[in-house]
Structures are given as C-alpha cells and as structure tokens.
Amino acid sequence: MAERSTAEPGSGPGTGPEAGPDTVIATRALTKRYRGGQLAVDGLDLAVPAGSVFGFLGPNGSGKTTTIRMLMGLIEPTSGTARVLGQPMPRATRTVLPQVGALIEGPALYGFLSGRDNLLRYDSADPTADPRTRRTRVAAALDRVGLTAAASKKAKAYSLGMKQRLGLAAALLQPRRLLVLDEPTNGLDPQGMREIRSLVRELASDGTTVFLSSHLLDEIEQVCTHAAVMAQGRLIIQGPVAELAAGARGRLVVTTPDPGDAARVLKEQGVADVVVTEDRVTGEPPDDRDRDLAEVNAALVSAGVRVRGFGVERASLEDAFVALTGEGFDVAG
Numbered sequence: 001m002a003e004r005s006t007a008e009p010g011s012g013p014g015t016g017p018e019a020g021p022d023t024v025i026a027t028r029a030l031t032k033r034y035r036g037g038q039l040a041v042d043g044l045d046l047a048v049p050a051g052s053v054f055g056f057l058g059p060n061g062s063g064k065t066t067t068i069r070m071l072m073g074l075i076e077p078t079s080g081t082a083r084v085l086g087q088p089m090p091r092a093t094r095t096v097l098p099q100v101g102a103l104i105e106g107p108a109l110y111g112f113l114s115g116r117d118n119l120l121r122y123d124s125a126d127p128t129a130d131p132r133t134r135r136t137r138v139a140a141a142l143d144r145v146g147l148t149a150a151a152s153k154k155a156k157a158y159s160l161g162m163k164q165r166l167g168l169a170a171a172l173l174q175p176r177r178l179l180v181l182d183e184p185t186n187g188l189d190p191q192g193m194r195e196i197r198s199l200v201r202e203l204a205s206d207g208t209t210v211f212l213s214s215h216l217l218d219e220i221e222q223v224c225t226h227a228a229v230m231a232q233g234r235l236i237i238q239g240p241v242a243e244l245a246a247g248a249r250g251r252l253v254v255t256t257p258d259p260g261d262a263a264r265v266l267k268e269q270g271v272a273d274v275v276v277t278e279d280r281v282t283g284e285p286p287d288d289r290d291r292d293l294a295e296v297n298a299a300l301v302s303a304g305v306r307v308r309g310f311g312v313e314r315a316s317l318e319d320a321f322v323a324l325t326g327e328g329f330d331v332a333g
C-alpha cells in the first residue's frame with residue numbers, strides 16, 4: 001500500500017522540525033501534564049528520520065518514558081500531536097503498532113516457560129501471525145538474538161541480558177519498520193550492554209529505524225546516528241550525533257607552571273573563554289585549528305611560558321550537553 005505523509009498545517013521552515021515522508025516519528029508541541037500537576041513533557045517537537053538509530057537522551061525523570069508512552073498510544077497527550085509512521089497517535093494505534101516492535105520497561109516474560117515457549121506464546125497472541133509458520137518464525141527470532149542454544153532453558157534461569165534479548169526477539173517476530181526500546185541496557189553488565197548494542201547496530205543495518213532511550217551519553221555516542229537531548233521535559237537539541245558533538249568544540253588545554261602568563265598570551269592569540277585552574281589553562285581554540293594552534297604554542301614559548309602540556313581535548317556529547325545547559329549530566333539511578 002502506498003503511503004503518503006500529510007503535512008501539518010502551518011508546517012514550514014522556522015516552525016520546528018519537518019515531518020516529511022522520511023520522518024518515522026514526528027511530534028509537534030507534544031505536552032503531558034499528569035493529574036498531580038507534574039509537567040512531564042513540555043512542548044516537544046521531535047523528528048526521527050527513517051533509517052536512523054535515534055538516541056533519546058536525558059537524565060532520569062526528564063520525560064523520556066512519558067514521551068514513549070504517548071508515541072505508543074499508551075497514554076493521551078495533554079496537548080500537541082504525535083505521528084508515528086505517518087499516522088496520528090493515539091488515534092491510529094491499531095494500524096501503527098503492528099509495524100512497531102517495542103521493548104518498554106523490561107519484557108513481560110513467564111519465568112516457568114522456556115525462552116522458546118515464551119516466544120511461541122507471544123506469536124500466538126498475534127492474530128495476524130500464521131500458526132503454520134510459527135515455529136520457523138520463533139526459531140529465526142531466537143537465532144537473531146543469539147539465544148538458540150539457550151532456547152529450552154526456563155526464562156527465570158536467564159541472565160538479565162538474556163531476558164532483554166528474549167524481549168527483543170519477541171519484538172522481532174514480525175518484520176518491523178520501527179523498533180522502540182526504552183533504556184534497553186539498563187541494569188545490564190558491560191558484556192550484556194555490548195551484546196544489546198551490537199544487536200541494535202545489526203538491526204539498524206537492515207534498514208529498521210531504531211528509537212532508543214538512554215541516560216548514558218557514551219551509549220548514545222557508540223550506537224546512535226542521531227540524538228535528541230531532553231532535560232526537565234523539554235527538548236534541548238536534536239540532530240545527527242556527529243553534528244551535536246561538533247557543536248561543542250574541543251577545548252585547548254595548556255599545562256604550565258606559569259598559568260597567569262599563559263592565560264594572557266592565549267587571549268592575545270584569540271583563544272576565547274580562557275579559564276585557569278591551578279596549572280591548567282583551558283580555552284576555546286581559534287577556528288583554523290591546524291595552523292593557529294602551532295602559532296599559539298610558539299607564542300607561548302617565545303613569551304617565556306614553560307609549556308608542559310599542550311593539546312585539544314576531544315569534544316563529546318557531554319561537552320555539548322554541558323555547553324547547552326550549563327549543567328553536568330546526572331546519571332544517578
């Protein structure tokens with residue numbers, strides 16, 4: 001069936017992200033205020049491009065789960081709109097959800113059933129799934145997540161990582177255009193995290209759009225092509241990860257026993273935002289990095305500054321976050 005995207009009235013440059021045919025998730029001014037008065041999501045304009053691995057990043061309590069619940073039609077927004085696969089949510093929940101694999105707040109599994117039997121159960125609960133091909137489908141899903149060897153074990157004997165992978169297998173029983181994963185590596189050990197991350201990369205390489213929430217910056221940097229950063233219910237920034245990190249440029253760091261002189265020379269050389277902390281002097285490097293940094297270093301030396309260390313620290317998403325919010329990234333919990 002051909003699919004058309006319907007442009008929102010008033011959409012256009014300057015009114016937020018475009019919701020074109022290649023946008024898998026698009027929200028406009030999406031807002032949720034809970035009954036107790038808590039404003040959990042505040043005017044969110046989100047645009048998730050098709051084929052992206054989209055990281056939805058924010059500290060605990062920033063509104064990620066609430067957003068996902070609205071996107072999946074589990075709760076009604078207080079105001080604003082959400083479109084998933086071009087359809088309005090929650091109105092189109094019934095047509096949209098079969099095309100979406102979701103892993104939200106941990107998979108619901110029967111511990112006394114084997115991994116395979118859990119999947120057989122999931123598959124038989126899907127009225128569109130052909131019972132004649134059920135076993136093949138389940139075997140393929142188990143294989144996909146690397147659980148074939150453990151398929152006959154009871155789910156309660158699975159590690160947390162295996163349970164997450166089984167949950168992913170359930171989400172993958174049918175071909176999906178979109179996978180929505182809420183904190184898929186939460187509580188996993190480093191090995192479990194690596195397994196889920198490489199699985200996500202693999203799924204994305206087949207063309208599935210993956211939307212995953214996380215409070216871990218380095219996770220987003222490792223697996224995502226795009227990201228949106230939330231804080232206190234609001235969207236701070238979104239875009240390709242490389243651009244977000246590049247937006248916060250690395251800082252020039254000079255280590256010297258002459259910090260006062262170094263700071264003066266750096267300012268003369270066009271280094272902005274110079275900060276002195278004991279024997280470290282940092283600042284924003286001038287634009288043309290390769291040429292200017294050699295000159296900056298030479299200027300320090302010829303001014304008699306004893307330079308012990310000189311370099312640029314790589315900018316990370318965390319730098320971008322701090323630059324945008326003036327806050328550190330709280331990863332508690």
Ligand SMILES: Nc1ncnc2c1ncn2[C@@H]1O[C@H](COP(=O)(O)OP(=O)(O)OP(=O)(O)O)[C@@H](O)[C@H]1O
Pocket residue numbers: 034035036038039040058059060061062063064065066067215
């Ligand atoms: N059912 C609810 N009723 C009232 N307030 C809620 C409810 N669910 C969440 N909140 C509040 O809304 C805010 C956003 O919570 P939400 O769970 O969406 O954030 P989150 O970014 O997903 O955090 P976490 O990673 O801890 O789940 C929080 O202040 C939370 O306490």
